[in-house]
Amino acid sequence: MCGVFEWDLKKAEWYDRALENSQYTAVFLPIITQLVRGAETALDVCAGVGAFTLPLARLVPSVTAIDCSDVAIQYLQIRAKRHGLSNITCLKVAWEDFKGGPFDVILAAYPADCVVGSVEALSRLHRMALKAVALILPVTRKQTDPPSRRVVAEDVRGYLGDLGIEPSTAVFEYDFGQPFLSRSEAREFVEAYAGKSSSSGPALEEWLNRSLVQRAQGFYLPIKRKSAMVWWKARPT
Numbered sequence: 001m002c003g004v005f006e007w008d009l010k011k012a013e014w015y016d017r018a019l020e021n022s023q024y025t026a027v028f029l030p031i032i033t034q035l036v037r038g039a040e041t042a043l044d045v046c047a048g049v050g051a052f053t054l055p056l057a058r059l060v061p062s063v064t065a066i067d068c069s070d071v072a073i074q075y076l077q078i079r080a081k082r083h084g085l086s087n088i089t090c091l092k093v094a095w096e097d098f099k100g101g102p103f104d105v106i107l108a109a110y111p112a113d114c115v116v117g118s119v120e121a122l123s124r125l126h127r128m129a130l131k132a133v134a135l136i137l138p139v140t141r142k143q144t145d146p147p148s149r150r151v152v153a154e155d156v157r158g159y160l161g162d163l164g165i166e167p168s169t170a171v172f173e174y175d176f177g178q179p180f181l182s183r184s185e186a187r188e189f190v191e192a193y194a195g196k197s198s199s200s201g202p203a204l205e206e207w208l209n210r211s212l213v214q215r216a217q218g219f220y221l222p223i224k225r226k227s228a229m230v231w232w233k234a235r236p237t
């Protein structure tokens, strides 16, 4: 297994549909657009189905996207083709095994902990980037029992501090909800993410009644998200 997120075709389709309807990516684009100015190459680490790869490919002549999931990389290729983008190299490879670079700009949005979870990991990103590194990260740790160890923006700022790097940070709150074609699809979605046993029966039906918003075509599950963008210039010019 690579990372904690396991893709399958259904999840890729849901995510694709959510991306087409959400503010995710759009809220970060003004900063990304500034950062990539003049860049010839960009790397999207843990690209998934290409939430940021596609916008990057509209701004930068050559983009490389890497992800350890076969499904994600195949779906990213489909999305790139659908959007008429032919300047993306998609590689199914774990970050730990990736040998490429350097790149002008490196971006990682909600990456695996091994990409950002230590001083060594951030040092690797810093050394691989010629102009800038941009990270999009959760702000708060999930309330789990035992407590989640997931890396959040504050941790990353601490590791960067140890490297003598003072990054810029901006926090955004936005809607990253999920559209559904039907109520049964919404149920399938919750079961796929929360597990059948922990979410079923009357409690799930009641939750769907409370949470789903009816739309002209199907339903919408609003999901609020708060993320930090942490970025820095890789080398002073």
Ligand SMILES: C[S@@+](CC[C@H](N)C(=O)[O-])C[C@H]1O[C@@H](n2cnc3c(N)ncnc32)[C@H](O)[C@@H]1O
Residues within 6 Å of the ligand: 002, 003, 004, 005, 007, 045, 046, 047, 048, 049, 050, 051, 052, 066, 067, 068, 069, 072, 093, 094, 095, 096, 108, 109, 110, 111, 112, 114
């Ligand atoms: C939460 S998703 C984020 C995807 C995308 N950046 C986005 O914001 O939509 C994390 C991604 O990291 C990938 N991943 C996990 N561990 C990885 C590793 N060690 N090397 C490369 N990719 C990895 C997963 O397959 C998944 O696509």
